Amino acid sequence: MQPAYKAQTTSLSALALGAIGVVYGDIGTSPLYTLKQVFMANPGIAIERTNILGTLSLIFWSLIIVVSLKYVLFVMRADNRGEGGVMALMALALRQVKDKRHVYELLMLLGLFGAALFYGDGIITPAISVLSAIEGLKIAAPSLQPWVIPLTILVLFLLFFFQRSGSARVGKLFGPIMILWFVTIGWLGLKAIMQTPAILAAFNPYYALNFFIKNKSLSFIALGCIVLALTGAEALYADIGHFGRRPIQRAWFILVLPALLLNYFGQGALLLQSPAAIQNPFYLLAPSWLLYPLIILATLATVIASQAVISGAFSITHQAIKLGYLPRLEVQHTSEREIGQIYLPAVNWGLLAAVIIVVLGFQSSDNLASAYGVAVTGTMLITTLLVFIVIHYQWHWRWWQAALIFGFFLIIDIAFFSANMLKISSGGWLPLMIAVLLFTVMITWKQGIRIFAITTHNDSIPLLSFIHNIMQSPPTRVSGTAVFMTTDPYRVPRALLHNLMHNKVLHERIIVLTVEIEDVPHISPIERIEVRTLHEDFFLLLVRYGFKDDPNIPHALPLCGPKGLDIHMMETSFFLGRETLVPTLHPQMARWREKLFLTMFRNASSATTFFKIPSNRVVELGTQVEL
Numbered sequence: 001m002q003p004a005y006k007a008q009t010t011s012l013s014a015l016a017l018g019a020i021g022v023v024y025g026d027i028g029t030s031p032l033y034t035l036k037q038v039f040m041a042n043p044g045i046a047i048e049r050t051n052i053l054g055t056l057s058l059i060f061w062s063l064i065i066v067v068s069l070k071y072v073l074f075v076m077r078a079d080n081r082g083e084g085g086v087m088a089l090m091a092l093a094l095r096q097v098k099d100k101r102h103v104y105e106l107l108m109l110l111g112l113f114g115a116a117l118f119y120g121d122g123i124i125t126p127a128i129s130v131l132s133a134i135e136g137l138k139i140a141a142p143s144l145q146p147w148v149i150p151l152t153i154l155v156l157f158l159l160f161f162f163q164r165s166g167s168a169r170v171g172k173l174f175g176p177i178m179i180l181w182f183v184t185i186g187w188l189g190l191k192a193i194m195q196t197p198a199i200l201a202a203f204n205p206y207y208a209l210n211f212f213i214k215n216k217s218l219s220f221i222a223l224g225c226i227v228l229a230l231t232g233a234e235a236l237y238a239d240i241g242h243f244g245r246r247p248i249q250r251a252w253f254i255l256v257l258p259a260l261l262l263n264y265f266g267q268g269a270l271l272l273q274s275p276a277a278i279q280n281p282f283y284l285l286a287p288s289w290l291l292y293p294l295i296i297l298a299t300l301a302t303v304i305a306s307q308a309v310i311s312g313a314f315s316i317t318h319q320a321i322k323l324g325y326l327p328r329l330e331v332q333h334t335s336e337r338e339i340g341q342i343y344l345p346a347v348n349w350g351l352l353a354a355v356i357i358v359v360l361g362f363q364s365s366d367n368l369a370s371a372y373g374v375a376v377t378g379t380m381l382i383t384t385l386l387v388f389i390v391i392h393y394q395w396h397w398r399w400w401q402a403a404l405i406f407g408f409f410l411i412i413d414i415a416f417f418s419a420n421m422l423k424i425s426s427g428g429w430l431p432l433m434i435a436v437l438l439f440t441v442m443i444t445w446k447q448g449i450r451i452f453a454i455t456t457h458n459d460s461i462p463l464l465s466f467i468h469n470i471m472q473s474p475p476t477r478v479s480g481t482a483v484f485m486t487t488d489p490y491r492v493p494r495a496l497l498h499n500l501m502h503n504k505v506l507h508e509r510i511i512v513l514t515v516e517i518e519d520v521p522h523i524s525p526i527e528r529i530e531v532r533t534l535h536e537d538f539f540l541l542l543v544r545y546g547f548k549d550d551p552n553i554p555h556a557l558p559l560c561g562p563k564g565l566d567i568h569m570m571e572t573s574f575f576l577g578r579e580t581l582v583p584t585l586h587p588q589m590a591r592w593r594e595k596l597f598l599t600m601f602r603n604a605s606s607a608t609t610f611f612k613i614p615s616n617r618v619v620e621l622g623t624q625v626e627l
Contacts, residue, residue, distance in 0.1 A: 016250045016254075020179055020251045020255060020256065022307075024182075026309065027256070028178060032365075033132045034225065035055065035268070035281055036279075038226060041366070044215075047275040052272055056202035056268045057202045058211060060202060060203060060264070063229060065412060073249075076249070085238035086114040086115050088319070088521060089111070089386045089390070090111025092386075092390055093390055096393035097393065110382050113439050115438075116434070116435040116442065118234075118379060120434040124431060125231070126355050127156070128369065129305045131152045132298075149359065153360075155303065157352065160355075177301065181301045182260075186259035188286055196273055224419035224420045227373045227419070230416075235308060236252070324445075325442040326441070331343075373423065374432055375432075380416070384406055384410050388402055388406045441600070444596050444597050448594075448601070451589070460488070460494070481507060481571055483511045483575065484496045484510070484512050485513050485514075494621070495619075498577075498623060499619075511539045511540075514542055515544075517545055520546045522548055522549055576607055576608065576621070577620075
């Protein structure tokens with residue numbers, strides 16, 4: 001029998017392998033373009049010894065402070081019942097300030113804008129990653145340069161096309177491929193360092209300070225390029241739920257961080273020997289015989305990095321839908337065992353269209369680097385602010401203790417974000433524009449649903465009064481169970497009124513069903529169901545889910561049996577209201593926002609599909625509601 005400690009170590013190693021394949025793709029492919037961009041985007045910074053050492057020193061200390069200290073050691077502890085990411089963090093922070101309305105609203109807006117920024121990152125990451133990998137062809141064979149854009153689009157199309165098949169099978173290859181990637185880039189860097197060991201002086205923070213003193217305002221612009229080394233840091237926190245904290249930490253310190261540092265310092269060593277190598281120091285590290293295999297490996301690594309971002313976009317959209325910030329969309333589960341492996345067709349094809357437009361518009365990774373960084377640093381800044389709230393209210397740190405540590409991180413985040421704001425005119429407007437559009441969509445949907453709920457509440461009848469009155473003069477009763485779904489468990493569902501009005505009957509057993517999505521990732525089966533008896537044959541059924549749970553009403557109904565309410569699907573009919581919204585003469589929000597909300601409402605996925613209710617058991621009753 002395998003010893004417990006050995007089994008635990010094996011499991012931890014397996015999770016660390018998975019983390020390397022999924023979590024570290026984005027930050028792991030940053031050496032393809034980061035160091036090159038510092039000098040190529042800032043021609044005023046000379047490619048000479050002190051500037052090379054200063055740049056590497058800034059990259060080194062950024063990886064140590066921002067990634068290792070902030071994310072790996074601090075932020076990852078602020079999980080929402082084992083889940084991370086900006087939406088989970090927002091839900092956790094909001095739970096701490098429920099009684100402080102203004103703070104609550106501010107944090108909600110911050111969290112939503114952070115989620116919106118993620119989509120900007122999700123569009124740029126596949127574009128710049130795949131493009132920078134295939135640009136190696138220009139080094140291997142300059143005559144192939146015209147094929148860079150077509151090949152990039154082909155790789156991206158195939159990547160998005162196969163999303164509907166799920167990443168389960170391909171995912172098994174992610175870990176070994178990324179290990180090969182990190183070992184390869186580390187080995188290439190080590191070779192160059194051994195030839196020019198003087199580059200190791202960059203560990204001294206003096207060179208980072210001297211870089212700022214020497215280059216003055218140009219150094220601040222360069223900071224906007226150095227942040228490219230940190231892209232993907234947010235993924236360490238977002239993927240806690242998939243792998244756990246310890247495997248991600250172990251993978252970072254044992255393999256990923258050493259490999260990245262070796263490669264960055266190797267590129268710096270190459271530049272000390274040959275400043276002309278700045279045209280592409282990553283690929284010029286490799287011997288000629290390794291160039292084509294390295295391009296293939298880099299392409300695979302960037303596809304994996306892109307896969308992680310795309311999966312993240314699916315996940316964050318799914319969470320936003322269930323937290324009430326986006327309309328229902330079609331969700332397909334691509335794995336019978338892993339609930340987190342989902343596919344959203346609308347998000348997938350929308351991302352693909354946006355990514356291809358970005359590639360065609362910017363044409364090169366050098367141009368795209370100008371757009372990259374604004375979304376990343378904005379999300380980092382918002383994460384720091386939300387974690388600050390959590391450690392004060394939930395961890396009960398004193399204000400000065402929280403401010404001392406996270407104030408230091410906040411200063412660094414503000415510096416990076418400010419430096420990237422200088423990129424707005426040259427491409428940084430793109431992720432900001434995407435974020436503003438999606439942020440507008442989310443707050444419009446949230447406000448529209450709130451107005452809709454108030455309107456329907458005011459126009460409806462209290463449920464208990466209705467039951468009391470209807471029992472005084474009961475209509476004809478028919479056999480079977482009728483389930484009426486509603487968002488307001490204390491008012492009579494419109495579908496119930498319409499059924500009574502048109503069919504003049506009530507079923508022998510009436511269940512008013514409300515689904516509640518909590519601000520926690522998961523609800524256990526024990527806590528999922530609450531049954532309240534309103535009358536001898538009238539019941540209120542509350543079904544609770546976490547924002548990462550998969551709502552499935554047929555699977556939840558058997559849980560009612562132990563609570564005294566046996567429901568047999570073949571004897572049960574589900575009555576759902578199909579509301580048609582019409583604009584009012586006096587809208588409660590701007591007319592254009594009202595039209596946007598009405599469009600989203602009309603195109604939202606049906607409750608039948610979203611809650612997995614068999615269509616042959618559903619009766620939909622239509623009604624008009626003036627918004």
